[in-house]
Amino acid sequence: MFAGVGLALVVTISSTALCYYWAMKRRKMRRKRAELFRKNGGLLLQQRFTAITSQGTDSSAKIFSAEELKTATNNYNETRILGRGAYGTVYKGVLPDETVVAVKKSRVFDESQVEQFVNEITILSQTDHPNVVKLLGCCLEIEVPLLVYEFIPNGTLFQHIHDRSGPRSLTWEDALRIAAETAEALAYLHSTAAIPIIHRDIKSSNILLDENFVAKISDFGASRSVPFDQTHVTTLIQGTIGYLDPEYFQSSQLTEKSDVYSFGVVLAELLTRQKPISVGRPEESCNLAMHVVILVNEGRLLKEIEPHILEEAGEEQLYAVAQLSVRCLSMNGQERPIMKEVASVLEELRRSFTKEQTMRKTDEPYNEQGNLLREASSTSSLHRSEGSTQLSMEAEMKASCQTPR
Numbered sequence: 435m436f437a438g439v440g441l442a443l444v445v446t447i448s449s450t451a452l453c454y455y456w457a458m459k460r461r462k463m464r465r466k467r468a469e470l471f472r473k474n475g476g477l478l479l480q481q482r483f484t485a486i487t488s489q490g491t492d493s494s495a496k497i498f499s500a501e502e503l504k505t506a507t508n509n510y511n512e513t514r515i516l517g518r519g520a521y522g523t524v525y526k527g528v529l530p531d532e533t534v535v536a537v538k539k540s541r542v543f544d545e546s547q548v549e550q551f552v553n554e555i556t557i558l559s560q561t562d563h564p565n566v567v568k569l570l571g572c573c574l575e576i577e578v579p580l581l582v583y584e585f586i587p588n589g590t591l592f593q594h595i596h597d598r599s600g601p602r603s604l605t606w607e608d609a610l611r612i613a614a615e616t617a618e619a620l621a622y623l624h625s626t627a628a629i630p631i632i633h634r635d636i637k638s639s640n641i642l643l644d645e646n647f648v649a650k651i652s653d654f655g656a657s658r659s660v661p662f663d664q665t666h667v668t669t670l671i672q673g674t675i676g677y678l679d680p681e682y683f684q685s686s687q688l689t690e691k692s693d694v695y696s697f698g699v700v701l702a703e704l705l706t707r708q709k710p711i712s713v714g715r716p717e718e719s720c721n722l723a724m725h726v727v728i729l730v731n732e733g734r735l736l737k738e739i740e741p742h743i744l745e746e747a748g749e750e751q752l753y754a755v756a757q758l759s760v761r762c763l764s765m766n767g768q769e770r771p772i773m774k775e776v777a778s779v780l781e782e783l784r785r786s787f788t789k790e791q792t793m794r795k796t797d798e799p800y801n802e803q804g805n806l807l808r809e810a811s812s813t814s815s816l817h818r819s820e821g822s823t824q825l826s827m828e829a830e831m832k833a834s835c836q837t838p839r
């Protein structure tokens with residue numbers, strides 16, 4: 435009996451100790467979470483959210499708890515990985531209400547980025563455009579912040595252009611529509627959003643396609659908002675080789691024209707179905723931007739267009755898009771069109787394409803070609819007279835050709 439009391443006592447004491455231990459641990463974890471939340475800009479974010487909601491503009495973004503997202507992604511199970519990018523891993527998640535989401539987990543997080551990060555979330559959560567991926571919310575209480583986006587099911591534009599094992603290859607109609615949608619979204623970001631946003635990493639792998647093949651611009655990890663009173667900002671160079679604006683590369687002065695350049699490369703990709711960097715092409719053309727300029731300049735464009743595209747699109751459409759691409763790829767940012775103009779040119783081309791399809795024309799396919807060619811070559815001669823910028827960029831491009839990513 436004495437032993438029984440002793441045992442009970444031991445059990446009581448040890449369970450009390452255990453409870454105490456757990457309580458301490460829980461408290462410590464709570465404190466750590468709160469601290470991380472603060473570190474990651476949670477308070478700042480809450481302030482902004484309160485400000486936004488009190489203004490009456492309904493912000494649909496919410497702050498998720500770490501637990502919610504852990505459950506949604508089945509503890510970040512490998513089978514849920516949708517893709518890996520330069521900055522992190524994206525997981526497929528399912529919320530309790532069965533909404534399918536994409537959860538992006540950054541790899542590293544630099545404390546100096548907190549304010550910018552918070553800024554980005556605030557802006558994106560207010561961004562509302564059918565061709566921009568919607569940010570549903572974020573979680574700030576773990577070491578690296580998590581971003582929660584709407585789930586876009588049909589892969590990236592890059593996959594659809596370059597991965598031939600896919601279910602279907604893009605038609606010209608799709609290509610033109612996707613280009614127009616992307617241009618619209620960029621024009622919106624540059625000039626219609628509350629504060630102009632420069633994406634900074636426009637490329638075909640950052641254009642996602644939904645179940646209806648509608649384009650959605652994603653990955654605002656590098657994007658920056660530029661207050662209206664600043665015409666440009668100086669930044670650390672960021673972007674992807676093959677899409678990177680050479681002028682920005684040289685000057686570090688970021689303007690919305692850098693997005694225009696990158697978009698020009700995407701147009702070239704849609705046109706030629708070739709990769710932005712390829713060692714398969716002659717050395718001076720290993721960069722697709724250069725390649726397209728040379729092709730248009732020398733009147734050899736049509737030879738490199740896939741037969742089924744040539745057949746569907748017709749020469750006039752192809753030259754018009756090539757010319758637009760070449761204008762976007764101008765070495766001098768000021769000579770590039772603004773996205774609003776790019777979007778309206780593409781919209782116009784779409785309209786005439788639909789019209790042509792309904793009454794498949796037979797007369798004068800060369801009508802405008804001479805004209806287009808002349809304009810295009812004057813743009814590209816400018817390309818060539820650009821001295822040192824061109825040289826250093828060329829060196830960079832060659833280097834990247836020798837060591838493809």
Ligand SMILES: Nc1ncnc2c1ncn2[C@@H]1O[C@H](COP(=O)(O)OP(=O)(O)O)[C@@H](O)[C@H]1O
Pocket residue numbers: 516517518519520521522523524536567583584585586587589590639640642652653655
């Ligand atoms: N909203 C989304 N829906 C579905 N898949 C996505 C979504 N966002 C990203 N992905 C997938 O994850 C990959 C990497 O995402 P991305 O944002 O490009 O990462 P990073 O910024 O690190 O480059 C994409 O190529 C895409 O396949």
Ligand SMILES: *[C@@H]1O[C@H](CO)[C@@H](O)[C@H](O)[C@H]1NC(C)=O
Pocket residue numbers: 508509511512513
């Ligand atoms: C990931 O999910 C699969 C299937 O749902 C499961 O069998 C597996 O055990 C999970 N892996 C981990 C590490 O939890």
Ligand SMILES: *[C@@H]1O[C@H](CO)[C@@H](O)[C@H](O)[C@H]1NC(C)=O
Pocket residue numbers: 587588601602645646647
């Ligand atoms: C989207 O992807 C699904 C599955 O991968 C495929 O079955 C479907 O055809 C695709 N949709 C389009 C429009 O290609």
